Amino acid sequence: MTTINWEKEVDSRKDQLMKDLDDLLRIDSVKDLANKSDEFPVGPGPTKALQKFLEFGERDGFVTKNIENVAGHIEFGDGDETFGILGHVDVVPVGDGWETDPFVPVIKDGKLYARGSSDDKGPVMAAYYGLKIIKELGLPVSKKVRFIVGADEESGWYCMDRYRASETMPDFGFSPDAQFPIINGEKGIASYILSFPDVPKKDGDYVLEEMNSGIAANMVPGDATVKVTVKNGDINEMKAAFEKYIADNKLGGEAQIDGQVITIKLVGKQAHAQNPKAGINSATHLCNFLSDYAFDGKDAAYINNTAKFLHDDYQGKKVGIDHVDETMGELTSSPNMFRYGLGDEPTILTNVRFPKGSGVDKIVEQVKAHVTEAHVEAAPGAQDPHYTPVTDPMVKTFLDTYEKYTGEKGVEKTIGGGTYARLFERGCAYGALFPGREDVMHQANEYMYVEDIYKAAVIYADAIYQLIK
Template sequence: MTIDWKKEVEARKDDMLKDLVELLKVRSDREDDKATPDAPFGPGPKNALIHMLGYGERDGFITKNVDNYAGHIEYGEGDETLGLFCHMDVVPAGDGWDTDPYEPVIKDNKIYARGSSDDKGPSIAAYYGLKIIKELGLPLSKRIRIVVGTDEESGWGDMDYYFQHEEKPDFGFSPDAEFPIINGEKGNVTLRLHFEATNAGDFELVSFDSGLRVNMVPGSADAVIRLAGDISVEDLSAAYTDYLAANNLTGELVGEGDLVKINLIGKSAHGASPFAGVNAGTYLAAFLNQYPFGGGAKGFLDSAATYVHLDHYGEKLGVAHEDPRMGKLTMNAGLLKFGADLDDNFITLNFRYPTGVTADGMVKDIAATVADTGATVDREERDAAPHYVPMDDPLVANLLAVYEEHTGEKGYEQVIGGGTFGRLLERGVAYGAMFPGYTDTMHQANEFMSLDDLYRSAVIYADAIYRLAK
């Protein structure tokens, strides 16, 4: 049977776009302060999950909501299950948008909104791939289950809970990365440097706040300081103006009584690619570190400025490492928080690490390096080890064959620093929906997905799902 997958997608383009627009309107960033037993990650992720499952109910699929942690949309029968792993949660919008991030806008044949490329757009494309197979009544020998998560951008608590109640698929992919395929992912762990909330210098660091998530490059930073000695607000302002100009940055410094408020604007980016952003937190720390702070405040600023600033590979911390297949370890300082009223003063370091490195080893090495700053070091419990599915695995071979037939381009393997739900399965990969040469706007302001790529990926997903499950 020859199926014109492109024709089938063309016939459903309007419906696909309509469903995507409505899904993007559901704000779904995690809000722990609004979490309840019924909404474990806040109301937004729950609402987006229910909305996505509603499409499955509307179209006659079997659906299940697992206590608003996650859910699935299922079709077909068989002893094996093909899993497609999507997620409805998004990172916070942050600053710098030209449009409302939760009111989708289409311009220049692109749809702009938070979640358009990560991961609601690709999720809709994969869903319509399965929808086409169902509507054509194609014969299958396996079950197909679209697993819909709500906490991919944070702690993956959704999948922990889901797999306590549901069986794992046998193999599958996540439409949450790049074509032609991602069959390898670096390890992923977050370490924290902790500091005492003390000031012992002529200058006082009243507060320092930068970053929204550990897996985002901070796009802005704010500090409040109290001056002392011979340095005036005017002197500090002149020095700050020169610093911003020398580093091609923007910001503001305002004196209010005996306090000075300082803001610095950088550029947000995905934490897996820290070199694609401009870390506002470390830039501001580097400026302040030249002044006479003391105590825990000095340790905080010195650690950020001396051991983290402008180092994306952990070289200054003594943990740099490179693997021939997986490439270099990368590091992102995602959260920098200091204040006398805080329970914890810390810097988070999110590492994407290749084979040959361990999280415990990094804790030991970094603790020795930063000992002079007074920092203590620990790690988050979650530690995703490096993941790799060989090229000769039938899953990888089939997915690459589909890509090649529909694009005319040669497929090849890739290893990334980003962590996707593809690694949930021993035989799991990430597959699209970004095409080679695509502008990656995940976790950035003005996130978008090309409509041509939305429809093109749906064609590939439909064919791939059918080949893997027929």
Template structure:
């Protein structure tokens, strides 16, 4: 099998690959806590996608095993060592701005459009298809291989918490949920909550009735909306808003109904680990509102912190947490959720991806100092994931980089990201594909797609990599 043309083998079976993938893409597997039950703890969609994946593998003759309603695995091979391949079938909310139905996959101009095509159903199915191909070609696996599929990667990773309480940890492996040539370093991940609850009365012209923006901490919110009540003064909101949109190349809507003003700003969504690639609707709307004065200290502080310390401070420097690591890079900061209610106050979720050399307790102290002039703000840190790194001279990393270089001719080098993948769960775990350096990254965005060429190339790379690691 040393001289196999892996890409040719995959291309000759591409219709079967598309068929497998489309089965999963048709399932709306967004987490839905409102519809959660004991049998579907993160909603019916993720569980339905998991069931379909295992059913597909069973139909193909693989041995499978379910782990409660949370996770499942496909098994092949024999031996003392265990290789893990970890993917997920849950997806982030579709959001707005799609040109097609996000759960009716279509191939348009050699791109597969659907929510989950790139993150992570496409890459996971590519890795699964690589196992099918190797089995068909007669490969004898000298290690056990577990393709493990979760249902809660985009939220709290409860699926993997459950799985690894009941199953063996792989000795090594990869997650097909990032980019090539490899991700052998992943930053830590923690969200800070900024809450405003002081209802001290101020001499303002407006009352902030509500402010809404964001779906998940790990997404740049595409849009934000606010409802205001005019208390006094004569403000030409439409003129102010038109000027703001023109100066900042934004879109939005504004309507006035008596004393009530409704405003929406539309930006651009992006993955929360790369906030600079998006246009954050929440902080942009905060900037617009910051020119006015509100009648409540909580509202005033909510708007001001959004528009100043949290606006485009992507490296965390405006809130005092910036830090650089020579291998893993810089801290990144995303404002994922920003909500305000006149009765309950405000809540802002600030998601950080941080390299080695800092940690959440330190960052909390730095934020409290940087935001100390806001008397009504309270800052707290949530659960965190530590940074993860597998050295470049590890045989796993060397093999995966060699396969990538051999098949693409591109430079193979180590790299770190802010995004978190299941690869970090394994002591010798990395992320491997499926995006290439020349791919267009639309994860977590409207009109998400995976290029057909990228899917075929990644599947071929996975096949040779698994072959090399288990021969």
């Protein structure tokens, strides 16, 4: 039997891999519903990134298919079973704090900086080259292989709804959209929305004219802005108190006064909602500061309930939703979207990642019992927990391959993130973030080590071939 030197095969393709990845990263593929059309269902950028990936497949001799410009696949091989790889080419919004242009890839100190470098364009191209090598070597396969790519993974999964409406999903597979050694468990994902339509009017010394914070349901808000009218109070004292608050809490921000109106911006730190402890929630901090002031009725309900029930509570203990599963771990809670005085009913959206034993209906009822002033409802699009046992032969192959190239023990793990792996009956997420590396997905100055991209491609090539040969 011929032994394939996968490291040598990847090494001979490094320049082309990096060129293709550079082309993909230069496409601003943030969801853009303001410019959506029949041609661009979730905006021009995500569709262009999808088309670019399919162009790579056509160039390299794969069979390709585009599903309504929001999803597509490349495939080769034949067999009774289909092995699947599921990735995405859309990215989260950029946000503040970038030191380079997020869509002009830059390599510094061995790190490739760009939005999407680690989530998920870098890992997608590593997995693609693993598959491309198998095809180019003409190795015999016993299964059909399908690499599916979506263009709306970060917000709603409309891409996979459309894909599954017309295509049969593979029998088993993985998503290169998380961490090594493996993610074989994913918590359920849900969001609940608080509003305060029934709070009686009550005059106060301060009026909350506007509050705006959060750019995505699955991101800890990195900055928050409020506009406050001071009817009866010392506006300069408020400004000084805010400056002391951000200094005491090691936060950023500024306050500007215009007559009796003060505009306050507080700067925290963005992070993925699956790990809210990694961020600093600017919105809850700002409400925590404002809760010391006597606001009008609905303003006070919005501010004070946020400070009381949502600030500095990553497990949802204050609203009674905390829960721990022995295998999947603890529930996490992250209030991420705040809108007040911007046209619609003021709302707060909190994103929850829950293990087995909890659920959407249970979460809503528990929150209602605690936040009694609020109207509570579940946001659409909730997903149940997903788990593929460590005894599954596919999981074992992935762990063994990881051990082969790293010398480190492969162990199972559950995360709060939601990957496409949960769309497989037998599915897991596999790479491409290596242990010990900083997780900068969804953050400013996102990057991935160049050597990790190549190493992931080696692992993917070997593991995929073992599962399809």
